[in-house]
Amino acid sequence: MTGSLGSVSSRGSLYNQIQAKNMDVMTWKGRVTTHASEPLRRNLFLQSLSEEEQEIVGKANDLDNVNNNSPAEIQDKDIVECLESDVQYWTDFSKVHYHPQSLYELSGLWADIQEFDNYGLGKEAFCGHQHGEEIDDRLRFFVEECDHIQGIQCVVDDAGGFSGVSAMFLESIADEYPNVPVLLYNARNPSLHMDSEGRKQAISHYLHDAVSFSRLSELCKLIIPVGLPSLSGSRASQFLCIKDEKPYHSSAVYASAMHSFTLPFRMKQSGPSAESLFTSGALDMYGTVQMLAGQMRQNMVTILDVAMPAPSLSDRAQHSFLGNLQPLIPDISEDVEDFHAVETMNIHGAVTSGNQRASINEVKDAVESAYDNSVTRPKFSHLSASTCPLPIPLPFPLIFGNMVGQHGELLETPISGSSSRGSLEVHSIPMATRLRSSTAVLPLLERKLGNLRRFGIERGALGAPLLQSWGFGKDEVEDMGEVLSKMVTTLKPYQYSSDSD
Numbered sequence: 092m093t094g095s096l097g098s099v100s101s102r103g104s105l106y107n108q109i110q111a112k113n114m115d116v117m118t119w120k121g122r123v124t125t126h127a128s129e130p131l132r133r134n135l136f137l138q139s140l141s142e143e144e145q146e147i148v149g150k151a152n153d154l155d156n157v158n159n160n161s162p163a164e165i166q167d168k169d170i171v172e173c174l175e176s177d178v179q180y181w182t183d184f185s186k187v188h189y190h191p192q193s194l195y196e197l198s199g200l201w202a203d204i205q206e207f208d209n210y211g212l213g214k215e216a217f218c219g220h221q222h223g224e225e226i227d228d229r230l231r232f233f234v235e236e237c238d239h240i241q242g243i244q245c246v247v248d249d250a251g252g253f254s255g256v257s258a259m260f261l262e263s264i265a266d267e268y269p270n271v272p273v274l275l276y277n278a279r280n281p282s283l284h285m286d287s288e289g290r291k292q293a294i295s296h297y298l299h300d301a302v303s304f305s306r307l308s309e310l311c312k313l314i315i316p317v318g319l320p321s322l323s324g325s326r327a328s329q330f331l332c333i334k335d336e337k338p339y340h341s342s343a344v345y346a347s348a349m350h351s352f353t354l355p356f357r358m359k360q361s362g363p364s365a366e367s368l369f370t371s372g373a374l375d376m377y378g379t380v381q382m383l384a385g386q387m388r389q390n391m392v393t394i395l396d397v398a399m400p401a402p403s404l405s406d407r408a409q410h411s412f413l414g415n416l417q418p419l420i421p422d423i424s425e426d427v428e429d430f431h432a433v434e435t436m437n438i439h440g441a442v443t444s445g446n447q448r449a450s451i452n453e454v455k456d457a458v459e460s461a462y463d464n465s466v467t468r469p470k471f472s473h474l475s476a477s478t479c480p481l482p483i484p485l486p487f488p489l490i491f492g493n494m495v496g497q498h499g500e501l502l503e504t505p506i507s508g509s510s511s512r513g514s515l516e517v518h519s520i521p522m523a524t525r526l527r528s529s530t531a532v533l534p535l536l537e538r539k540l541g542n543l544r545r546f547g548i549e550r551g552a553l554g555a556p557l558l559q560s561w562g563f564g565k566d567e568v569e570d571m572g573e574v575l576s577k578m579v580t581t582l583k584p585y586q587y588s589s590d591s592d
């Protein structure tokens with residue numbers, strides 16, 4: 092949406108392109124005046140990045156005139172305080188130089204001014220303008236730069252109109268790249284889970300939730316919901332200090348989990364007899380999709396668990412290692428016994444006794460021991476491991492508690508002083524993530540199906556006129572119900588089988 096990029100230009104900053112001014116208006120012969128608003132001022136973090144670049148250029152051009160006496164430590168503290176108190180846009184903490192083809196704003200829509208809170212608005216915005224062709228061209232530009240495309244990862248804020256935009260875009264991807272697997276992350280902010288005011292708004296929310304999930308799931312191979320109603324109150328943040336009202340905080344947790352889960356995609360594939368001291372269990376997107384949603388399970392809705400930071404693998408902590416993996420989605424069954432569960436786990440930067448970095452073999456042995464001591468274990472589990480921890484760079488928020496040490500180790504006694512710590516105090520952390528296909532996700536699917544039937548399909552459903560205003564006929568709504576129903580029935584036989592055992 093226009094106005095959502097903050098101080099960053101939609102043309103990116105990789106080449107510092109200046110937009111050409113075209114004053115020719117074929118249907119107007121009079122004077123043309125341009126009214127331009129002042130660009131937003133960059134915050135301290137973005138200013139520091141610019142200064143660093145200028146310093147590098149200065150060193151390259153004149154080594155004798157470089158001033159090495161800048162108060163870096165004080166400046167870093169000021170940057171941290173600035174980010175904690177004044178992040179308004181996601182670009183405020185982004186270090187990336189964006190290619191001119193990377194960013195695209197939906198013209199005709201303004202952030203924080205117009206409502207954009209349901210599937211119908213997104214569908215209308217996409218179809219009402221010629222956005223599709225432009226976005227397709229930008230994706231095609233990057234695909235053509237690839238020697239081999241593993242797949243496409245799509246992160247969607249599906250709580251509002253962008254779910255409709257994403258569905259239209261994913262339809263184009265499915266048509267143009269039918270053999271390329273698409274992994275879809277449905278990401279939501281904790282603040283977006285607040286109860287709607289009034290019955291009408293609540294019905295709109297329930298229907299949007301069901302319609303968005305059904306439509307998007309048809310256009311991907313694997314769907315990974317990400318977002319808790321209260322991240323701060325969840326067990327996933329037992330060693331963190333999260334403020335739910337700050338997307339800056341929650342996005343750091345979710346992005347870290349996504350980065351860690353996808354690390355095997357970026358590992359080098361080794362031969363069957365080759366062994367690496369640093370990585371193990373490389374896996375590409377196609378292999379992940381086949382493992383979790385293929386013939387073994389045929390369930391495309393997965394649960395993402397995270398341990399941030401991961402506990403020590405020492406003997407006395409092994410029993411709690413699996414227990415520290417906590418889900419990042421709501422409405423799932425706790426401690427469900429699913430003997431047909433399939434999962435892939437990734438652990439990187441793990442530590443063992445004495446806070447020493449664990450070897451690949453130590454990680455494998457610890458995980459196997461943890462499953463041996465567990466009440467149940469999955470039917471199939473794949474393990475990827477790396478000795479490299481998750482780095483905590485400067486723009487990372489102050490989200491670590493006072494029980495987290497400099498290298499992510501969990502301390503026995505809290506550190507005195509501030510209850511929250513960031514990149515100046517914590518330099519890296521061990522991470523563990525798990526993606527699982529399990530009947531534990533059934534309550535989530537059943538709730539969406541139940542809401543769609545109650546408010547959109549049943550005779551006299553109160554939300555039927557609303558769905559019509561979004562451009563959906565009765566048959567289309569029933570088809571979406573069938574999609575959700577199939578997801579439920581795919582998992583139901585396994586649930587009954589587990590209960591009878």
